[in-house]
Amino acid sequence: MxxxxxxxxxxxxxxxxxxxxxxxxxxxxxxxxxxxxxxxxxxxxxxxxxxxxxxxxxxxxxxxTLDDNVPRYRDRVPSPGLVIRPHSLDIAFNKSKPLEYAQYVQHLESFLQSYNDTEQEKNLDCTRGDYFNQEDTEEMIKKACRFKRSSLSLCSGLSDTNFGYSEGRPCILLKMNRIIGLRPRGDPYINCTVKRENPIQMQYFPSEGSIDKMYFPYYGKRIHENYVQPLVAVKLLLTKEDYNKELAVECRVEGSDLRNNDERDKFLGRITFRIKVVE
Structure with a gap:
């Protein structure tokens, strides 16, 4: 107790x-x-x-200290990458079966809508061979140079709505990534090669795969809203001997100071894709 x-x-x-x-x-x-x-x-x-x-x-x-339209630091990407359309690094189809290449054709047609002549009439017919430099104005909206899809000729999808896929001679569209303020020195152009002993004939549109300086510089998405990148179309003139084989195609930006041989970045100024056409 x-x-x-x-x-x-x-x-x-x-x-x-x-x-x-x-x-x-x-x-x-x-x-x-x-x-x-x-x-x-x-x-x-x-x-x-x-x-x-x-x-x-x-x-x-x-x-x-920041600009709403231009990044303050742009030294990490001094040169543009190269991309292709259709958006695939492995293109394979049977030219006798429209359903197999329909996706590529639809992708190209959709991509080229902004390049229609009716859309490009809004832009300027610029002087070829010169940079299209624009001073700051009160409106701040930059004008864009005209690039009509009709300049892609046989790869425009206008005369051949299948872009050559139905005949086994497909078209590939190439463009450079946008970099604000880029002014490439020289006369840039696209050159494509096939990694094999016997070369394959190709057609370039515009001629010689040229990229005109009038499409540079680019001022940014907000103030350069009507801008479209210049395109280069490559039509692969495949023959029967080229069918049923996987071909590795490499395209590079040549003729300028743009880098295309950086081993750390396989897409800087170049791109490699594979294509196989079945007969």
């Missing part, structure tokens, strides 16, 4: 624990009076408002 001396001790311990949360004698909550809590809360309120103000000021100053 517990002694009567233990009861006051237990009562004192309980009272001490409750007093640590709220002490009715001093009015303290968690060891602080109301005024003490008010002061410390005021301190942290002022402190965090100061930090928020410093952060907002820093962001505001940083945003003042």
């Amino acid at each position: 517990a002694s009567t001396e233990d009861k006051p001790a237990n009562k004192e311990n309980t009272s001490s624990w409750k007093d640590s949360i709220y002490n009715p004698r001093t009015g303290e909550v968690l060891g602080r009076t109301a005024s003490s809590w008010a002061l410390i809360l005021l301190f942290y309120l002022v402190f965090y408002c100061f930090l928020a103000g410093m952060f907002a000021l820093t962001m505001w100053v940083m945003l003042l």
